[in-house]
Amino acid sequence: MSTPSTQLENKYVSVVLDKGIDKLLDYKLPKDLNTPVSEGMRVVVPLRSRYVSATILEIKETSKFEKVLPIIKLEKETPFLKPDQIRLAKWISEYYCASLRKVLKLFIPSSVKGKATEKHQYFISLTLPLSKLKSICADLRQKHPSQAKILDVFLKHPKGLLLSELLQLTNTSKSPIDSLIKKQILTQKKIHIDRTELLDHEFFISHAKKLNDEQKSALDKIKQSIDSRTSQTHLIHGVTGSGKTEIYLQAIDYVRKLGKSVIFMVPEVALTTQTIERLKSRFTEKIAILHHRLSHGERHDMWQNIYQKKVSIVIGARSAIFAPLENIGLIIVDEEHDSSYKQTEESPCYHARDLAVLRGHFSNAVTVLGSATPSIESYTHALSNKYVLNSLTKRAATNHFPDIHIVDMKREMEKTKKFTLFSQQLLNGIKKRLDKGEQTLLFLNKRGYHSVILCKSCEKPLSCPHCDVSMTYHKKANLAMCHYCSYSICPPPRKCPYCHSDTVEYKGVGTEKVQSMLKAIFPEIRTLRMDADTTRHKGSHTQIFNQFRSGKADVLIGTQMIAKGFDFPDVTLVGILNSDQGLYITDFRAEELCFQLLTQVSGRSGRSSLKGEVFIQTNLIDHPLFSFVQTSDYQGFYKKEISLRKLFHYPPYTRISKFIIKGPSQEKTRDLARSLRALIIKNTPPNTLILPEIPDFRIKLQDEYRYYFLVKTPSILPFSKTVKKLFESFVLPSHYKILIDIDSI
Numbered sequence: 140m141s142t143p144s145t146q147l148e149n150k151y152v153s154v155v156l157d158k159g160i161d162k163l164l165d166y167k168l169p170k171d172l173n174t175p176v177s178e179g180m181r182v183v184v185p186l187r188s189r190y191v192s193a194t195i196l197e198i199k200e201t202s203k204f205e206k207v208l209p210i211i212k213l214e215k216e217t218p219f220l221k222p223d224q225i226r227l228a229k230w231i232s233e234y235y236c237a238s239l240r241k242v243l244k245l246f247i248p249s250s251v252k253g254k255a256t257e258k259h260q261y262f263i264s265l266t267l268p269l270s271k272l273k274s275i276c277a278d279l280r281q282k283h284p285s286q287a288k289i290l291d292v293f294l295k296h297p298k299g300l301l302l303s304e305l306l307q308l309t310n311t312s313k314s315p316i317d318s319l320i321k322k323q324i325l326t327q328k329k330i331h332i333d334r335t336e337l338l339d340h341e342f343f344i345s346h347a348k349k350l351n352d353e354q355k356s357a358l359d360k361i362k363q364s365i366d367s368r369t370s371q372t373h374l375i376h377g378v379t380g381s382g383k384t385e386i387y388l389q390a391i392d393y394v395r396k397l398g399k400s401v402i403f404m405v406p407e408v409a410l411t412t413q414t415i416e417r418l419k420s421r422f423t424e425k426i427a428i429l430h431h432r433l434s435h436g437e438r439h440d441m442w443q444n445i446y447q448k449k450v451s452i453v454i455g456a457r458s459a460i461f462a463p464l465e466n467i468g469l470i471i472v473d474e475e476h477d478s479s480y481k482q483t484e485e486s487p488c489y490h491a492r493d494l495a496v497l498r499g500h501f502s503n504a505v506t507v508l509g510s511a512t513p514s515i516e517s518y519t520h521a522l523s524n525k526y527v528l529n530s531l532t533k534r535a536a537t538n539h540f541p542d543i544h545i546v547d548m549k550r551e552m553e554k555t556k557k558f559t560l561f562s563q564q565l566l567n568g569i570k571k572r573l574d575k576g577e578q579t580l581l582f583l584n585k586r587g588y589h590s591v592i593l594c595k596s597c598e599k600p601l602s603c604p605h606c607d608v609s610m611t612y613h614k615k616a617n618l619a620m621c622h623y624c625s626y627s628i629c630p631p632p633r634k635c636p637y638c639h640s641d642t643v644e645y646k647g648v649g650t651e652k653v654q655s656m657l658k659a660i661f662p663e664i665r666t667l668r669m670d671a672d673t674t675r676h677k678g679s680h681t682q683i684f685n686q687f688r689s690g691k692a693d694v695l696i697g698t699q700m701i702a703k704g705f706d707f708p709d710v711t712l713v714g715i716l717n718s719d720q721g722l723y724i725t726d727f728r729a730e731e732l733c734f735q736l737l738t739q740v741s742g743r744s745g746r747s748s749l750k751g752e753v754f755i756q757t758n759l760i761d762h763p764l765f766s767f768v769q770t771s772d773y774q775g776f777y778k779k780e781i782s783l784r785k786l787f788h789y790p791p792y793t794r795i796s797k798f799i800i801k802g803p804s805q806e807k808t809r810d811l812a813r814s815l816r817a818l819i820i821k822n823t824p825p826n827t828l829i830l831p832e833i834p835d836f837r838i839k840l841q842d843e844y845r846y847y848f849l850v851k852t853p854s855i856l857p858f859s860k861t862v863k864k865l866f867e868s869f870v871l872p873s874h875y876k877i878l879i880d881i882d883s884i
Contacts, residue, residue, distance in 0.1 A: 161238035179218030237487030264299030357529035377531030379742020399468025406477035429455030457491035475508035541751030587611035590647030594635035669697035708747035797883035
């Protein structure tokens with residue numbers, strides 16, 4: 140609530156500083172302040188001998204401190220944070236054991252703090268009518284050809300051009316333009332450029348599709364929740380291709396007609412291209428995009444457009460949940476099971492799906508979670524009526540489920556008497572699609588050409604000196620690279636760096652080699668590759684997506700980024716190579732993650748009237764997981780998995796937190812982990828299970844050693860409060876860090 144200036148006497152504010160101190164600090168509101176003050180406003184405050192920026196989080200009548208300094212000024216007369224954002228920020232800080240300073244960085248990016256970094260350009264236009272321009276061009280052509288060249292462009296663009304566009308079209312310097320401005324033939328005007336406009340494209344207008352009975356039932360339930368004006372969470376469990384997106388679009392249309400705003404979250408930057416296309420074809424209004432690939436300036440302009448209520452629909456990855464939207468009516472989390480929604484490498488280690496549910500609650504909005512393979516936790520919430528369950532059991536329109544074949548690669552190798560990457564069945568399937576003019580997706584969750592460079596003499600792999608990781612060979616760039624810190628050796632060593640023998644060999648297969656091998660088998664084949672190497676540059680996701688969608692390639696080869704929600708109508712074959720690699724990791728969620736990934740990739744096939752087919756290649760043909768995938772039996776998989784979770788007391792029957800200690804010395808890092816574990820044991824109740832400290836799966840990453848221990852608790856909030864209080868007295872040596880990952884995945 141705002142505080143009128145006439146009532147500011149004896150008012151205090153608690154603020155969070157942008158830098159330095161993590162605790163809330165109290166300041167007094169000056170009596171001569173003529174602007175109403177509210178929570179969420181940005182202020183400048185004195186701190187020791189300097190002035191610093193801060194955010195008001197609370198307004199109160201008293202302060203527990205005797206000497207309280209007044210704030211210096213307000214940075215802006217409107218709050219940067221909405222009331223629901225402030226509630227959410229406080230909850231994140233408490234639940235995830237994170238400082239408010241770090242939490243507020245999520246809501247107010249550095250690009251929007253302080254002075255606005257607006258982009259300006261010069262707009263160049265004519266001062267004379269076109270009728271006079273031709274004769275002026277003729278006079279200038281002999282003496283000043285560069286000036287004539289510029290005026291020639293204006294014969295085609297009489298309304299004017301941005302300076303950057305004019306320079307690009309004429310391939311000249313600015314000097315002849317300046318000369319024409321002096322002659323008063325051209326004029327220039329400084330204008331503000333909205334960088335979000337550069338991300339807009341034209342799309343064909345589409346109309347709402349007719350829903351089947353299951354889709355209509357799900358949409359009606361969502362509309363009822365919206366009409367009731369109470370927060371409610373819906374889980375749409377729909378098989379791949381069941382038309383979940385059409386339900387989202389019609390729900391958005393319903394909410395927008397009520398004048399409310401929408402957040403639409405997707406797990407991958409790659410998916411924003413397709414989602415934007417679908418939204419822009421249905422809605423003519425401006426849409427904001429938020430993800431980590433935006434430039435500093437684009438993020439600033441996007442945030443300002445949302446903040447200034449110029450847009451009411453926000454699309455993005457996990458950071459979209461922090462958008463400064465008002466009057467939210469609907470929050471959609473597509474592919475809600477995806478681990479990309481979890482922040483794991485820096486504090487706060489939040490889960491954007493869970494925050495979406497909470498922000499919906501704080502905003503009185505409806506939250507819709509959608510997936511063909513819901514997380515065990517979300518599906519359990521739906522079965523216990525915490526969420527409203529909507530099931531879509533059949534594909535939309537005339538689409539049919541693909542035929543899924545499980546291929547025994549041990550038998551294939553017995554036939555060929557050597558290692559083979561492609562089964563004969565898969566190769567026959569690819570050839571069949573080539574002949575028909577249909578498309579194929581090939582999935583391998585490993586990039587590069589060879590995954591290991593190994594010495595036959597000492598049997599040591601070439602490892603990164605900064606990480607406990609084998610380096611990957613990339614043939615096109617002719618280098619060995621660490622995929623964790625990007626350290627590279629170019630060219631790769633021909634002799635072993637450990638025993639100096641020349642018996643170095645390359646092993647393992649990545650997406651780059653798949654592409655090369657496929658070309659060797661089918662010389663005429665056209666391939667595209669989508670992985671972290673080919674999508675490093677801005678806009679590359681969109682470029683690859685559009686190329687494949689328009690039929691400029693027969694096969695798309697990719698890592699897990701091609702598994703999530705892509706809709707390619709001409710894809711009738713999916714091949715999954717080395718499908719069982721995810722089952723070897725030491726994680727109680729290994730089978731769940733593998734089931735989700737295989738089901739999602741399989742679902743990319745046969746999404747139009749064309750019949751689809753899937754070949755899943757495995758060395759573990761008898762593993763029960765594959766029968767669940769082959770029959771798309773989520774319920775069967777869930778029953779098996781939930782019984783094991785209950786038996787071994789894993790989530791959702793308990794909560795797991797991970798405490799990771801990082802530092803430059805292995806021994807000291809281990810000792811710190813041991814000390815922290817002992818402190819938590821001493822201060823938590825007996826029903827808290829604290830497992831021993833152990834080296835992380837990758838004990839060394841980016842020159843830091845990593846140890847961790849897990850904590851199992853029946854509930855999180857009481858535990859988080861205890862831990863947060865403990866950390867006020869636990870002092871870390873310099874260069875050592877602790878990362879608390881609540882609800883670790």
